[in-house]
Each structure stands twice: as structure tokens, then as C-alpha cells.
Amino acid sequence: QKEVEQNSGPLSVPEGAIASLNCTYSDRGSQSFFWYRQYSGKSPELIMSIYSNGDKEDGRFTAQLNKASQYVSLLIRDSQPSDSATYLCAVNSWNSGNTPLVFGKGTRLSVIA
């Protein structure tokens, strides 16, 4: 069974700090990795995607992937109160859209002003 594990939190960080969110996955065949942000009662919103080992930066967000360790992380720099949400890690087995995402349960982030 394919599993994606995340620490449920809450992770509390002060405004302006770096928030570090982690995710591990069980399926070594996973190829595509996504971070979604979900506000309470809302749908998941894509933040980052990453397909290769290493770092990928987009604005204040950096995704890190280590396939050997089956580990994905998301760093949020200069955290803002508006970043307070649940962050979902999701993986799938192919580089195209024809396989379903497997989601973790999410990490709740709270940014304290």
C-alpha cells in the first residue's frame, strides 16, 4: 500500500521565520511530488511541484527532494500569518497526469504575528 506520512503538527513559527515541513513516502516508484496548501473548508491549492532530486525554489518557497531517502520537504521563508494553513504532501507514480495522487494527512502550520 502506498503511504505518504507527514507530521500533523501544529507547527508554530513566528512571523518572519522559516517554516520547515517534511514528508516521507513509501513507494520507491514515485516520480512526481507536490505540495498543496489547504485553508480550512477549502480545496487544495498547488504550491510547488518537484520531479528531480535537489532543490527547487519559487519565491518564498523551496521544495527539496531526496529519492534515496524517500523524503520531500517544503521550506517557507519569511513566514506570514497568511501562510497559516494545512500543507499537504502528495505523490504519484508517473510524470503525467494519468495516475492518482496519494496524499499525506497534512501538517497544520500556524504563523504567529
Next chain:
Amino acid sequence: EPEVTQTPSHQVTQMGQEVILRCVPISNHLYFYWYRQILGQKVEFLVSFYNNEISEKSEIFDDQFSVERPDGSNFTLKIRSTKLEDSAMYFCAGVEKDYGYTFGSGTRLTVV
């Protein structure tokens, strides 16, 4: 930016009733999915749809569920006889080839 639209946003139904949840994907999406999220739980895959037929379904997607694309644009999820445990947020998602999944705004289904 184009959106995946879902209706209704909230549906309350009595146990045993049929419900139809609707989704209008972005026109250039190739693959379509239904997911659900029970309150406080993971987002779970239900079914995927490609080329006007089901391509994959999960254990959750039993005979009570069906999907259709009745007019080539709308994409529906039908639950024939709802149970209390069907209460959840239901999300439709569309995928362009090699891009991330775009989720609709969701339908909150409450079975009473």
C-alpha cells in the same frame, strides 16, 4: 486564471437518497479525478476518468458510485443511496498533460 467549477457548494441530503455532484473542468484538461476528504482525514482518491471512460478506481468507489461525462464538458459523480459515512468534501480535479492537478472548489456533502 481558468477554474474548475463545482456545484453545488453544499448539499444536505437524507440517508438513502441519491445525489449528483457536478464539475466543469478546464477545457484543455485531459484527465479528470474525483477525490473526497472526510473531516479531519486525508484527501482520498475515488476515481479517474480519461477519454470518456473510467481508467482507475479505488476500493471506496463501490457500486453506489458512478461517474459520467454526459455532455462532453460537465463531469458528474453520482451516489445512488447515500450513507452517513458519505458525508465529506468531494473534490473534482483536472490535469493537463505533465502539469499539476487543479482542484475544484469542492462540494460539502452532509448526509443526515
